[in-house]
Amino acid sequence: MKNSGTKIAVLSGKGGTGKTLVSVNLASVAEKSIYIDCDVEEPNGHLFFKPKVVCEEDVIVKIPSVNESLCSGCRKCVEFCKYNALAFIKNKPFVFEEICHSCGGCALLCPEKAISEKEKSIGKVQKGISLNVTVNTGILNMGEASGIPIIKKLLNESISKEGLPIFIDCPPGSACIVMESIKDTDYCILVAEPTLFGVHNLNMVYELVRLFDKSYGVVLNKCLDGENPAEKFCKENNIPIIGRIMFDNKLGFLNSDAKIAVRESEKFKQLFSSLLETVMKEVQHETVVNS
Template sequence: MKIAVLSGKGGTGKTLVSVNLAAAANEVVYIDCDIEEPNGHLFFKPEKIQSEKISIKIPYVDEKLCNGCRKCVDFCKFNALAYIGTKFLVFEEVCHSCGGCVLLCPEKALFERDKVIGEIQKGVSENVTVISGIMNTGEASGIPIIKKLLNDVNKDENHTFIDCPPGSACIVMESIKDVDYCILVAEPTIFGTHNLKMVNDLVKIFNKPYGVVLNKCLEGENPSEKFCIDNGIQILGKIPFDNELGTINSNALISVRESEKYKDLFCILLQTVMKEVQRETVINS
């Protein structure tokens, strides 16, 4: 069972929620798909880490065979190839590694080479298997890393919590397309409501069952809560704006393992999420 945790922007509390839900569960997998800035491992501090480099295929040319016909250039819809004067150019940043140019070349002048774009690290932290994707600085797309992260998860695992990238870009879509349930994390501000609406629209496009966790809650008006009530969205739980929680989190510690109060809060939240997932499973079966 795969559960994705999303937010419309960074700093909302997405990692706080996903890390603590994973820590509150029994024998689970935590996957950090926020490949540009993964930080779940800072909390879990996993041991027995294993690393794997992730590569994509990039075309290169044998200039002795190339006759400059430009058929590959015309074929590439991403403008990743050019032939200027007598020089064949590959713009790696926009290449989608489809391999079409290599297949199409009538002179068999194009070949593929591996380009490392990042790595996956896997380790263990008590009851949690921690898997993190790390994209190299400057790479245009991390989708191959996210595909590898999610494809390697054992289908028989009881629960997998996916810490998604912030926002609603392609890498977020890739992170949620095969999940069973989505948790949206929102702040109690007008800006937070705007970002909640953005990811709310996204999970609806993918027809995913979902609910909302309201983070940093204070006394008084909460625009994100009002948005949920007005739109009939399930509120899974509320996390208070609290100095104790902020201190634990800023010290890169896991609240479930440090505080009985927050262990109780996240265990209750986990039970609520599991009930919702099971209910949706029954409805869709």
């Protein structure tokens, strides 16, 4: 099969549009797959999968540690830090650990070698099994500046040896944490709500995937009868619509009970199977075009 190892990211401009719904159900409806929860600030895919955890590992970053007796007070580190994680008060350097983005610049720059790096855990990655799905979850500790090291670790370690499809549940928005999540993907699914606000959010991720030169398609979620501003936006911009999920109380109830719709209902199994088929066709098409 040509689908081997395909990486599919699911993203949206804001939370609550249905990223987790789409990625969890696509992963579940595939014969065998890998699901990665990159929404490390509030991972919720595991609530649906309830995976049996097989391993867990801390994610370590390096942060500066200052030897005050070596410090000459030149302030090069303070001036350099883009995030203002260092201050120099009463002739002593002072580190704000939670603000540090672990770039290592201060330690490199310090002419007195007064700054060394120490290790700090910012969260963990968890691997578990839920029937046909391997569930990888990233969890960022509260108050930490950036989840990017966790996402890097998640994506590096989730390369499928068996060539299974990988579904990446992205963080909401279009900032660097999302960029990191979609960087190496083969295809991006943009989930959109049928409102003007939904259009605004869709536009954010639409701009992002174009900037990254990714293949993409839109899933219109919570569709109602009548006008759908997100659909209109797609048509105006020639954005492919690869699926529609109607607003459905039953789906809402299943979701709020943390049930996976395709594992509970034949109707939803069919819906997501056909969506998966469409996505895989799109990916194959892109692979052919680009090869």
